[in-house]
Amino acid sequence: MLKQVHRAYNFNAGPSALPLPVLQKAQEELVDFRGSGMSVMELSHRSALYEEVHNEAISLLKELYGIPEEYHVLFLQGGASLQFSMVPMNFLPADKKAGYVMTGAWAEKALAEAKLIGEVFEAASTKEEAYRRIPQFDELKYEAGTAYLHLTSNNTIYGTQWTDFPDTGDVPLIADMSSDILCKPVDVSKFALIYAGAQKNLGPSGVTVVILRPDMLERASKNLPTMLRYATHVKNNSLYNTPPTFGIYMLGEVLKWVKTMGGTRELERLNREKANLIYDAIDNSNGFYRGHAEPGSRSLMNITFRLQSEELEKKFLADAKKEGFVGLNGHRSVGGCRASAYNAVPREACQALRDFMIRFQTENA
Structure with a gap:
């Protein structure tokens, strides 16, 4: 029998609230997952039972977010903060520049990390207005040969959010969607790469989702440590090393809840x-x-x-x-x-x- 517990009015910015039905199901399955006699945390990540959990989560995310079938869905670690480095490591070559749209503190952090890797520029900024608004599309300034354009879809500190996204043509559009992924429908095909820490809308902290258009792998640097190459994780279905199995299980349960919600x-x-x-x-x-x-x-x-x-x-x-x-x-x-x-x-x-x-x-x- 599930213990009745008091639930706070949880407005934490992250880690944040999880759906009560998901928590209750995890409580029920915690000790004996699907008759295995083990917790999902104890399963081998090479086992058929865990791979079922893993692949179901990928399939559900593709279905619910309208992700084109050919796109890769990865479950990584290190949070969005590691993606601030992995993105330019993989996609910012020495002969190009990357554009960053400045809408808040997390965009600033992403830009600062990219500066350590290569040449970057501010494609637009509302910093002088205390980040009270999102730039208009006609304020975005970048050239056709730009390595990629990076934006932060929702700005947790300042409370601003993109209502729509620009069509950038041949310039790959990359977005940090950590704090608003799955809050509304999005045309994923506009993006070359989306990344999101799970701890706002997807599950507990410890999992980072990456949604990657396949052609980006052709642009990616090959001269990187193994774990910092997106190709490594694509080739191994995010199972090159031990993934955060419990977090991915919880993410999958949150996605099931999203489906039941409509x-x-x-x-x-x-x-x-x-x-x-x-x-x-x-x-x-x-x-x-x-x-x-x-x-x-x-x-x-x-x-x-x-x-x-x-x-x-x-x-x-x-x-x-x-x-x-x-x-x-x-x-x-x-x-x-x-x-x-x-x-x-x-x-x-x-x-x-x-x-x-x-x-x-x-x-x-």
């Missing part, structure tokens, strides 16, 4: 509804709450806002904690408040936060 189209509808509950509380507060992102660039996943003073923000966060809300502090680099309403955060949590925000305003205006 897929990415239904999740987008729910995510808009959830985010709008909180944005409406901000917009109707007569300035008591101030959103950071411009309306046209607002994130569905990370709602960032300030109050009228740091003192009031501290009181807001302290009172919210007493009410059972977790993870509402803004990132340490910018302060303020942030509600991360990822796929697994239920509508009830967003409604409860909205009600608390209105009540707090009434009591402290």
